[in-house]
Amino acid sequence: MKSKRALFAVPYVGWLALFVVAPIVMVVIYAFSTAGGGFTLENFARMGTYATVFTRSFWLALLATLICLLIGYPVAYFISREGPRFQRVAMMLVMLPMWMNFLLRTYSWMSILENTGLLNRLFQSIGLIGLVNRIFGTSYDYFPMINTQGAVVLGMVYNYLPFMILPIYSVIEKMDGSLLEAARDLGANGAGVFRKVILPLSLPGVLSGVTMVFVPAVSTFAISRLLGGGTQMMLGDLIEQQFLGGAYNPHLGAAIALVMMVIVVVCMVVMNHFGEGEEQAVML
Numbered sequence: 617m618k619s620k621r622a623l624f625a626v627p628y629v630g631w632l633a634l635f636v637v638a639p640i641v642m643v644v645i646y647a648f649s650t651a652g653g654g655f656t657l658e659n660f661a662r663m664g665t666y667a668t669v670f671t672r673s674f675w676l677a678l679l680a681t682l683i684c685l686l687i688g689y690p691v692a693y694f695i696s697r698e699g700p701r702f703q704r705v706a707m708m709l710v711m712l713p714m715w716m717n718f719l720l721r722t723y724s725w726m727s728i729l730e731n732t733g734l735l736n737r738l739f740q741s742i743g744l745i746g747l748v749n750r751i752f753g754t755s756y757d758y759f760p761m762i763n764t765q766g767a768v769v770l771g772m773v774y775n776y777l778p779f780m781i782l783p784i785y786s787v788i789e790k791m792d793g794s795l796l797e798a799a800r801d802l803g804a805n806g807a808g809v810f811r812k813v814i815l816p817l818s819l820p821g822v823l824s825g826v827t828m829v830f831v832p833a834v835s836t837f838a839i840s841r842l843l844g845g846g847t848q849m850m851l852g853d854l855i856e857q858q859f860l861g862g863a864y865n866p867h868l869g870a871a872i873a874l875v876m877m878v879i880v881v882v883c884m885v886v887m888n889h890f891g892e893g894e895e896q897a898v899m900l
Contacts, residue, residue: 643877646870659871666854666872673850676765677834680772681780684829685822687773688780692821693814695781696788707785710778718775722842725771729761729843736761763845771839776832780825787821788814823887831880851876 650656663670695706713721728734736758739745745756761767791814799809837852846853851872858869 643870643873646867647874649867651867659867660875662868663872663875669849669851669854672848673834676769676772676850677830680769680776680833681826681830683769683773684777684780685826688777688825689784689822692781692785693788696785710781714778719838721775722771722839725774726762726842729767731758731760731762762843763847765848767843768840768848771843772833772836775839776829779828783824783828784818784821787818791817827884827887830883834880835876
């Protein structure tokens with residue numbers, strides 16, 4: 617019987633080995649080898665020249681994650697406190713942008729933020745640009761919004777915000793209402809209930825959301841290329857450049873990818889460990 621069950625796992629194991637394990641092994645081999653096939657650590661030594669890209673990538677990813685958390689938690693909490701019908705409609709609206717292609721969503725923001733885009737035309741029509749010029753003595757014809765770090769962060773927040781809302785909403789919505797009633801019976805006001813009961817119990821959802829936003833944000837390349845205009849290079853752009861661009865060096869690209877994977881895995885392990893500790897503390 618067990619042997620028959622094991623047969624059902626063969627396709628999954630084969631898929632896992634082919635599409636997960638094999639690419640990682642290839643990245644490791646390329647990272648520690650030269651073009652001639654010899655062993656080297658030179659690929660890792662050369663990454664120091666791209667310290668600015670590493671710093672920018674992690675800073676923008678952390679900023680986007682923080683903004684998603686500041687927006688996503690109140691939204692998730694508000695939705696979870698409403699009735700079932702409202703929750704269904706609200707969650708559909710949260711997930712609605714995800715039904716559209718990722719690149720199309722990013723291209724739409726390009727048309728909004730461009731120098732002759734929707735926002736700048738709106739600001740010109742209401743006289744906001746002229747008002748700013750008179751107050752500050754500037755001579756703007758438009759507000760420069762595209763090809764900036766702000767545009768990249770905005771694109772990441774827009775694309776990854778649902779990944780923050782969904783796990784937090786799921787945790788809060790399933791929270792035992794009797795715990796909240798018990799806290800109120802013991803004299804806690806609304807702020808006290810939130811601080812001592814809701815927030816600690818929702819931390820697993822918060823940490824899941826942080827992980828689901830930070831990991832793709834730190835490795836993104838389409839958003840930084842389209843909204844950053846190539847002036848805000850991030851790790852994803854750098855890796856793509858090493859494999860497909862004019863600076864073709866797959867061994868250096870593999871080394872960068874390997875370091876990024878290690879850093880992301882360490883961050884995930886730390887956050888998961890922290891989440892388990894918080895959950896045990898609440899249970900105690």
